[in-house]
Amino acid sequence: MSERVSRLVVVGNGMVGQRFVDALRARDPQGRWRVTVLAEENRPAYDRVRLSAFFDGVGAEELNLHTPDDGVELRLGEPATEVDRERRLVRTAAGEHPYDALVLATGSYAFVPPVDGATLPGVFVYRTLDDLTAIREYARGRRTGAVIGGGLLGLEAANALRLLGLDTAVVEFAPRLMPVQVDTAGGAMLRRYVDGLGVATHLGVATTAVRSGPDGTVAGLELADGTVVDADLVVVAAGVRPRDELARAAGLALGPRGGVLVDDACRSADERIWAVGECAAVDGTCHGLVAPGYAMAEVVADRLVGGVATFPGADTATKLKLLGVDVASFGDAHGATPGCLDVTFTDPATRVYAKLVLSDDAQTLLGGVLVGDASAYPTLRASVGGPLPAPPLALLAPEGTTGAGAAALPAAAQVCSCNAVTRADVDDAIAGGCADVPALKACTRAGTSCGSCVPMLKQLLDAAGVRQSTALCEHFDAGRQELFDIVRVRGIRTFSQLVAEHGRGRGCDICKPVVASILASLGSGHVLDGEQASLQDTNDHFLANLQRDGSYSVVPRIPGGEITPEKLIVIGEVARDFRLYTKITGGQRIDLFGARVEQLPQIWRRLVDAGFESGHAYGKALRTVKSCVGETWCRYGVQDSVGLAIALELRYRGLRAPHKIKSAVSGCARECAEARSKDFGVIATDTGWNLYVGGNGGFRPRHADLFATDLSTEALVRLVDRFLMYYVRTADRLQRTAAWIEALEGGLDHLRAVIVDDSLGLCAELDAAMARHVDSYSDEWRDVLEDPVRLRRFASFVNAPGVPDPSITFALERGQPVPAGRATADEGRQPVALGMPAVRR
Amino acid sequence: MTITMTTTSPPATRTWTPVCPLDRLEAERGVAALVDGVQVALFRTADGLFALDNRDPVAGAYVLSRGIVGSRGGVPTVASPLHKQVYDLRTGDCLDLPGVAVPRHDVRCRDGLVEVRLRREG
Numbered sequence: 001m002s003e004r005v006s007r008l009v010v011v012g013n014g015m016v017g018q019r020f021v022d023a024l025r026a027r028d029p030q031g032r033w034r035v036t037v038l039a040e041e042n043r044p045a046y047d048r049v050r051l052s053a054f055f056d057g058v059g060a061e062e063l064n065l066h067t068p069d070d071g072v073e074l075r076l077g078e079p080a081t082e083v084d085r086e087r088r089l090v091r092t093a094a095g096e097h098p099y100d101a102l103v104l105a106t107g108s109y110a111f112v113p114p115v116d117g118a119t120l121p122g123v124f125v126y127r128t129l130d131d132l133t134a135i136r137e138y139a140r141g142r143r144t145g146a147v148i149g150g151g152l153l154g155l156e157a158a159n160a161l162r163l164l165g166l167d168t169a170v171v172e173f174a175p176r177l178m179p180v181q182v183d184t185a186g187g188a189m190l191r192r193y194v195d196g197l198g199v200a201t202h203l204g205v206a207t208t209a210v211r212s213g214p215d216g217t218v219a220g221l222e223l224a225d226g227t228v229v230d231a232d233l234v235v236v237a238a239g240v241r242p243r244d245e246l247a248r249a250a251g252l253a254l255g256p257r258g259g260v261l262v263d264d265a266c267r268s269a270d271e272r273i274w275a276v277g278e279c280a281a282v283d284g285t286c287h288g289l290v291a292p293g294y295a296m297a298e299v300v301a302d303r304l305v306g307g308v309a310t311f312p313g314a315d316t317a318t319k320l321k322l323l324g325v326d327v328a329s330f331g332d333a334h335g336a337t338p339g340c341l342d343v344t345f346t347d348p349a350t351r352v353y354a355k356l357v358l359s360d361d362a363q364t365l366l367g368g369v370l371v372g373d374a375s376a377y378p379t380l381r382a383s384v385g386g387p388l389p390a391p392p393l394a395l396l397a398p399e400g401t402t403g404a405g406a407a408a409l410p411a412a413a414q415v416c417s418c419n420a421v422t423r424a425d426v427d428d429a430i431a432g433g434c435a436d437v438p439a440l441k442a443c444t445r446a447g448t449s450c451g452s453c454v455p456m457l458k459q460l461l462d463a464a465g466v467r468q469s470t471a472l473c474e475h476f477d478a479g480r481q482e483l484f485d486i487v488r489v490r491g492i493r494t495f496s497q498l499v500a501e502h503g504r505g506r507g508c509d510i511c512k513p514v515v516a517s518i519l520a521s522l523g524s525g526h527v528l529d530g531e532q533a534s535l536q537d538t539n540d541h542f543l544a545n546l547q548r549d550g551s552y553s554v555v556p557r558i559p560g561g562e563i564t565p566e567k568l569i570v571i572g573e574v575a576r577d578f579r580l581y582t583k584i585t586g587g588q589r590i591d592l593f594g595a596r597v598e599q600l601p602q603i604w605r606r607l608v609d610a611g612f613e614s615g616h617a618y619g620k621a622l623r624t625v626k627s628c629v630g631e632t633w634c635r636y637g638v639q640d641s642v643g644l645a646i647a648l649e650l651r652y653r654g655l656r657a658p659h660k661i662k663s664a665v666s667g668c669a670r671e672c673a674e675a676r677s678k679d680f681g682v683i684a685t686d687t688g689w690n691l692y693v694g695g696n697g698g699f700r701p702r703h704a705d706l707f708a709t710d711l712s713t714e715a716l717v718r719l720v721d722r723f724l725m726y727y728v729r730t731a732d733r734l735q736r737t738a739a740w741i742e743a744l745e746g747g748l749d750h751l752r753a754v755i756v757d758d759s760l761g762l763c764a765e766l767d768a769a770m771a772r773h774v775d776s777y778s779d780e781w782r783d784v785l786e787d788p789v790r791l792r793r794f795a796s797f798v799n800a801p802g803v804p805d806p807s808i809t810f811a812l813e814r815g816q817p818v819p820a821g822r823a824t825a826d827e828g829r830q831p832v833a834l835g836m837p838a839v840r841r
Numbered sequence: 842m843t844i845t846m847t848t849t850s851p852p853a854t855r856t857w858t859p860v861c862p863l864d865r866l867e868a869e870r871g872v873a874a875l876v877d878g879v880q881v882a883l884f885r886t887a888d889g890l891f892a893l894d895n896r897d898p899v900a901g902a903y904v905l906s907r908g909i910v911g912s913r914g915g916v917p918t919v920a921s922p923l924h925k926q927v928y929d930l931r932t933g934d935c936l937d938l939p940g941v942a943v944p945r946h947d948v949r950c951r952d953g954l955v956e957v958r959l960r961r962e963g
Contacts, residue, residue: 474913506869506887508911509920509927534869538907538922546922550902793867797875798883799860805873807880807896807903 008033008304009090009099011080011246016277016293017105018045018065021072023301033304035072036097038090040079041128049290052156054132055163058706059669063129083250085270101272103300104260106243108278108288112236113148117210122218123234126157138233139164146170146221146231148207150177152322154237158199159323161235169200169229171207171221173238181318181329185346186369189353193325193372202227210234242279242286255281264310266300274300287314315417317384319377326374331367331384332357340366343392356380356392363387378453382413382423407463415460416446416453426457430464437461437468437743455745472733473510476503480658480733484518488729493519494531513537514733517620520656521728523776526783527619527656528790539618542794543780544600549819551808552600553593554580555617556607557653560627560645560665561588570610578603581816587624587662589615594817596804598796604781613779616654620734622661625649626674630667630684639684641667644713648682651717652724654777658731658740661724662696676704679737680720685709689716693723693751694738702738705748708756718767722755725766857949857956866890866955871906871919876957881946882906883955884930888917891930892948892957897921898941905943 008024010017021035039045044066053063066074075092082091089098110125112118124135139145145161147154150172161168172179176187177194191201206224213219221229242259252268253261259281262268266276277293278286287293292314302309317330335342339360346353352372359366365383370376376395383389389408409415411424421444429443437457441447447454461468470479476499478486483498492498495515499507507515516535520527527533527540539545544552556571571590575582580603581593595603617623627645631637645665655661664675665682675681681692681704688710695704708719723737731740744750753759755766784790795801810817860874866885873895874881880895882905895903900923908919910930917930926937935941947958 475911505915506910506912506917508913508918509909509925512909512911531868534867535909537909538904541907546904546907548900548902548923550904792865793872796873797880798865798872800875803875805880805903 005032005034006100007098008035008101008103009097010035010037010103010105011083011090012105012107012243012277012279013037013039013041013045013066013074013076014105014107014277015045015048015065015290016107016297017103019294020103020105020276020297020301021069022067023298024304025069025071027301027305027307031071033101037072037074038078038080038092038097039074039076041130042077043129044074044076046129048128051126051129051132052160053706054129055136055160060129061669061671080246083246083273085250085273088272099272101274101304104247104273104275104279105277105297106246106279108240108242108286110236111239111241113207113238115207115209117212117218118236120210120212120218121216122232123210123236126153126160126235126237132160135160135233135235136164139166142232143167144169144220144230145233145235146229147235147237148221149237149239150174150201150203151180151237151239152178152318152320154235155194155322157235157237158194159197161233162197162199166233167198167200169202169231170194171202171205171223171229173204173206175204177201177203178322178327181333182327182369182371183334183355185344186327186353186355186371189346189348189351189371190322190325190327192348192351193323197323199323200229202229240278240288242281244279247273247275247279255284255286257281257286259286265303266296266311267303274303276300282311285314289314289316289318291315317381317417319374325372326370328370328374328377328381329368330377330381331365333367333369335367337366345393356388356395358388358392378415378417378456379409381417382409382415382456386410386413407459409456415456416444419445421446423460426460427464430461430466435461435466435468454742472514473508475499475505475507475511478502480514480518481730483515484521484729487515487518488522495519495535496531507535509537510733513540513620516540517656517658521773523772526778526790527780528784528793533793542597542600543614543618543784544595545618547593547819549808550805551593551819552595552597553591553617554595554600554603554607555585555589555591555615556612557615557649558589558624559649559653560625560642562627562642562646567610567612570606570612574603574606577606579810579817581818585617588626589617589624591617594808594810594819596796596808597794598801598804601785601791601794605785608779608782608785614654614781616780619656620659621654621656622649622652622663624662625652626662626664626678628665628667628672630665634667636670637667637684638686639667639689641665641673641682641684644682644689644716645673647713648717648720651774652720654780655724655728655773657724657728659734659736661727661737677701678704680704680723682716688712691716691719694741694748696736696738698736700738704738705741707748707752719755721770722763722766723751725769726751726755726762729766857947857951857958859951860955860957863950863953863955869910871908871910873903873906874957876946876959879959881957881959882919883948883957884910884919886910886917886930888930890948890950890955891917891919892946893919893928893930893933894944894946896943897923897926898935898943899926899938900924 046063047065078092078094080090080092089096110127145166146169147158148171150170158168158170176184177190207221208224209222211220218234220231244254244258244260247260255261260275261281262275266274276296299309299311319328335357341358341362344355354370356368357366365388409423413423415421415423415426425444429440434440434443440457447457471477512535544554575592583591585591625645625648627641630641662678663680664673664678666673666675667684675683676692677695677697683690690709691707692704693707696702727737796805809820811820858876869886871882871884874883880903882893882895884891895906897904904922907922910919918927920927926935928935933943933945946960949956
């Protein structure tokens with residue numbers, strides 16, 4: 001390929017179109033391709049698979065998949081109208097776009113059966129964010145809804161109508177729900193769930209007409225068996241058809257059921273034209289899932305930079321949660337292989353159905369269907385095409401499903417399908433010294449995307465004979481959670497008692513702060529009382545943050561970031577009088593640096609007198625609850641975010657935890673407070689609050705996951721109470737909430753079960769523990785200032801309390817003091833104050 | 842960062858300097874003392890009294906007295922509060938970084954008074 005810049009036109013900016021552009025740009029850092037994307041919709045690519053989340057309060061911004069890229073011209077609302085193969089250009093209403101290569105990623109459209117009334121007002125398809133917005137608008141004030149189509153999309157639509165408050169019915173032409181993915185018995189089990197949700201089902205019957213009411217809008221459906229289903233709103237979800245009209249008009253060959261006919265390189269008969277995603281018929285077959293589309297996108301991206309990739313064939317395995325029900329289907333789910341055998345398990349009591357399809361000699365797993373409990377899915381899917389990892393019944397019975405599983409997997413079986421990691425890869429990593437799940441994640445990337453294979457990673461470690469120690473350190477065999485329970489249940493109140501009865505030795509800098517934190521979480525008085533003081537890290541010991549030169553920084557609490565001018569002036573005066581370097585933090589408060597230990601009580605005397613209290617910047621504890629200014633001032637705000645942030649910060653201040661806890665409250669979906677980067681974040685909605693959990697910035701940034709929607713303030717506080725207390729009780733040492741949730745077996749679903757549905761019967765206890773914390777809160781700094789014994793330790797030298805530490809000296813930088821004379825390796829010499837700005841690393 | 846191993850502590854004095862009453866030393870914790878201009882970290886643990894230079898030889902800051910004391914395999918230890926390297930309280934040897942050590946000093950308790958004698962290490 002020559003070095004000149006070539007022109008690439010991409011028609012379509014859906015999920016696959018966007019993935020293709022990203023994949024190409026990643027492979028083409030020199031920018032040999034100048035890319036133009038023609039998009040029909042007025043918004044850039046978004047996550048259509050999660051479309052229904054829109055009804056859970058997830059905003060359009062959150063579904064966005066597009067990141068701006070200077071090397072790509074994205075033309076929104078400019079659909080292609082014609083491909084001129086002769087002149088090699090694409091026409092739109094706005095002009096012409098010449099190409100050297102053209103990629104069609106036009107996707108598909110919703111198929112609407114040709115019945116009378118299908119175009120009446122009130123009939124919708126379920127395809128785009130605009131469709132969903134229109135459905136929501138139209139549903140307002142209406143009572144009944146119906147969905148034509150009982151497949152995956154139809155059930156999602158039914159759930160959406162249900163959430164919008166409509167009495168909902170589903171009409172499916174096939175004799176069962178989700179006919180493509182599940183078999184008859186699985187469909188029957190699924191129907192029990194759907195019935196339980198109050199959604200009516202009409203199966204095995206065609207829709208013959210859409211009825212209109214007196215006002216000319218939709219009023220119901222007429223079915224072939226004569227039934228009439230009342231419906232003020234109808235959604236058609238009867239399948240999709242490839243958008244191949246551009247190719248058809250350009251004279252390109254199509255597949256037998258439509259779609260741009262392409263070879264296994266996704267190239268059409270015209271060598272300059274490619275097709276990817278649902279509009280492509282690869283060797284004649286269209287694929288309606290996103291994963292094969294992504295695979296096609298990678299193939300074409302590779303080809304355009306000179307590669308030889310081919311489409312590997314589609315993996316149609318699916319696992320999803322529909323209407324709260326786990327459904328999975330993989331391999332030859334319908335037993336189409338000649339002579340194959342079925343093993344099924346049905347339990348109407350727990351509403352679990354499972355089926356395995358085996359080869360005629362019952363030796364090889366070919367496929368299967370799971371409804372109600374899909375926990376065996378990772379193991380089973382990885383075993384397709386190989387020997388059964390365990391006797392069929394052991395695999396199918398809920399519980400213990402994965403027990404025998406992972407250990408018996410063949411080496412080539414894929415353990416992590418997100419990152420294409422095989423069992424052999426994992427075993428190699430274990431042989432190479434990976435001794436726990438975090439090490440395996442770092443080494444192989446297994447378990448770093450959806451996390452569903454983490455239980456298998458643990459089993460593979462077990463199978464390799466690696467004992468996964470939970471021991472905290474050499475002094476305790478127990479891990480933090482176990483120690484927490486020991487301390488709580490046995491009422492132990494001192495480290496010496498704990499280490500004498502449940503450990504060995506004298507402790508260390510790992511176990512002592514952990515036990516100090518546990519004792520503090522359980523409300524054992526002031527952190528500097530008695531023996532507890534000796535357990536504290538220096539930050540907690542001096543209630544300030546140790547800096548590199550041995551000085552400390554001071555952070556008074558400024559709840560929600562709201563502060564009066566008077567208090568601001570006090571902070572300024574204190575900083576000036578003690579010559580402290582002053583900086584505004586990311587948590588909407590003010591950090592004062594360069595305080596010596598003996599200055600800390602003097603500084604805090606002034607701050608406490610002015611009404612400040614400890615900000616716990618030094619502790620593994622709640623730091624701040626940031627906020628945007630909210631509806632009080634902001635034109636866009638819909639709730640009082642500052643008021644809530646202050647209330648939350650005051651409620652949880654001083655709560656000692658396994659790690660620091662950060663939070664924020666945004667007053668509207670614009671999210672100016674960056675709540676989704678916090679351990680718990682709150683975003684206002686028109687009717688309440690959405691709660692997000694498990695976010696963090698730092699080394700491995702992570703957005704928080706949506707946990708609950710449209711909560712009242714009271715309900716929100718109750719959930720946060722339980723979330724924090726459950727975290728405090730069960731997380732590992734120095735484990736932020738994100739890692740904690742990831743490590744919970746069952747993840748977010750488990751967390752929801754425990755703190756929303758009270759599956760462990762723990763909620764009352766968690767609520768009471770938080771109530772105790774709130775009632776017993778007292779400002780640590782005020783308490784120190786009132787106690788001469790506690791004050792005694794704030795001395796520079798035990799024999800010369802009036803002499804400041806001579807090693808702490810400052811130079812000026814931008815008008816503020818900074819550590820001078822970076823400590824050098826020369827012994828015995830005191831650092832000297834430099835008369836010029838210090839050199840910063 | 843270069844870590845210089847040879848130490849040039851101020852001249853060793855053969856005299857014992859009284860520092861403070863024993864009860865000013867918190868159990869299982871350290872404090873800093875100033876002896877002839879030298880910053881000394883004093884520790885009182887169940888294994889007795891220990892004295893090291895207060896200077897963390899890795900970070901160069903005078904903070905060792907603020908570390909958490911404990912044990913490692915029976916050896917009494919203190920961990921630097923800055924980056925957590927662990928030192929043998931008896932010898933000053935760093936247990937995490939081979940070749941790194943912090944100077945130690947003599948310490949005793951006489952008539953309820955803690956006394957320190959600075960040492961020159963070879």
